[in-house]
Amino acid sequence: MSADTARVATTLARTHLVNAIGDGAFYVTFALYFTHVVGLSATRFGLGMSLAWGAGFLASMPLGHLADRIGPRRAAVALAAGTAVAVAVLPVARGFPAFLVVICAYGVCQSGLIAARQALLTRLVEPAERTRVRARLQSRINGGLALGSVVGAIALALDTRPAYVTVLALDAVAFGIAALLLSRLPSGTAPAPVAGGERALTVLRDRPYAVLTLLNAVMLLYMPLLSLVIPLWIVAATEAPTWMAAVVLALNTVSVMLLQMRVARRVTDVSSAARTVRTAGLVMLGACAVFAVTGSTPSPGLTCAVLVVAGLLQVLAEMLQAAGSWELSFGLAPAGRHGLYQGMYNSGIPLARILGPAALTGLILGYGATGWLILGVLIAAAGLATVPVTRWAAQHRPVGIPAE
Structure with missing residues (x-):
C-alpha cells in the first residue's frame, strides 16, 4: 500500500469510527426515545422508519449520480452535514408529521452518504487495495458501534429525556466531525465525462x-x-x-x-x-x-x-x-x-x-x-x-x- 493510500485509508477509518460511535448510541436509544418519551405509537414509529428507508432506497441512485457529477468528496461532505442537521433537529420533531419529515431526510442523507463514500474510496484507492481498505473500515465501524452502544446503554439506564437528547446531540456532532474529516481528503482524479443526457x-x-x-x-x-x-x-x-x-x-x-x-x-x-x-x-x-x-x-x-x-x-x-x-x-x-x-x-x-x-x-x-x-x-x-x-x-x- 502506497503512503498516499495509507493516509487516505487512515482518514476514512477515522471518519467511519466517529460515525459508528454516534450511530451505536443512536440505534440503541432511538426507538425508546420516540415511543416512550415523545409518545409516538409503535405503529407510527415503525411506519415512519419504513417510509424513511423507502425514501433512502429511491434516493440512492440519484444521489450516487450526483456524486459522479460534482465529485464524491463534495457529495459525501454535503450528505454527512445533512445527516448531522437531520439528527440535530430530531429532538424538536415531537409530532408525527414533523418526525416523518425529519426522519425521511435522515434516511435519504444516510443512503446517499453510503454511495458517496464508496465512490470516494474508489476514486482515492487503487483497485487492488479497495476491498482490503473497505474491510479495514468495516472493522472500525463495528468497533465504533460497540463503543457507541455502551453510551446508549448509559442513556437507557438513566431513562430521562436529557439523556436521550444528549445521545442525539452526540450523533449529530459525530456526523459533523465526519464531514470535516471528509473535506480534508483529496478530491482524486477527475471523473470520466458524463454524457449530457445521461440520467x-x-x-x-x-x-x-x-x-x-x-x-x-x-x-x-x-x-x-x-x-x-x-x-x-x-x-x-x-x-x-x-x-x-x-x-x-x-x-x-x-x-x-x-x-x-x-x-x-x-x-x-x-x-x-x-x-x-x-x-x-x-x-x-x-x-x-x-x-x-x-x-x-x-x-x-x-x-x-x-x-x-x-x-x-x-x-x-x-x-x-x-x-x-x-x-x-x-x-x-x-x-x-x-x-x-x-x-x-x-x-x-x-x-x-x-x-x-x-x-x-x-x-x-x-x-x-x-x-x-x-x-x-x-x-x-x-x-x-x-x-x-x-x-x-x-x-x-x-x-x-x-x-x-
Missing part, C-alpha cells in the same frame, strides 16, 4: 449489474437477524436465557473487528469475489440450520452452546458476503460511474431495512425451524447464482463505457 436510471440498463444488485439484496436479509429476529426467537422459541441475544451480538461485533480484514484477503478479483459470495450463502444455510435446532434442544445450557455455534457461522457468512460484494460492486462498475453504480448496488441496504423485519419475523416466528431453513435456502440460492451472473456481467459491460 440516474440509465444504470438499470446494465442488466447483469441490476441482477447482482438484486442478489445482493437477498443476501442482505441477514441484517435484521441480530437486532430483531434472533432476540425474539430466543425469547419465544428456545430454552436459552434472554441475555444470550446480547452474547450473540457481542460475538458478531468482536469477530468482525478482529477478522474482517483477514477474511477479505482471499478476495483478489471479481472471480474470487463471486466464489466468496457463493461460499457465504452456503455457510449462511448452515447457520440457519443450526439456529433452527435451537428451538428443540432440551436444556438451556445446550441451547446456549448451539446458539454460539450458529452465531459463529452467521458472522463468518456475513464477513465472506461483505468482502465478496465489495469487490463485485467496485470491480464491475464502469470508470467514472462509481457513485451511480454504488448507489444502485447499495440500495439493497435500505431495502433490507424496509422488508426484512416484517418478512423475517413472520417467516421465522411463524414457521419456526421450517422458516429458518427457507431463509437459508433463499440466501444460499442467491449466493450460488452470483457466480454465473458475475461472469455475465464481466462479459457484457455497457457499450462505450470502459470498465476499470
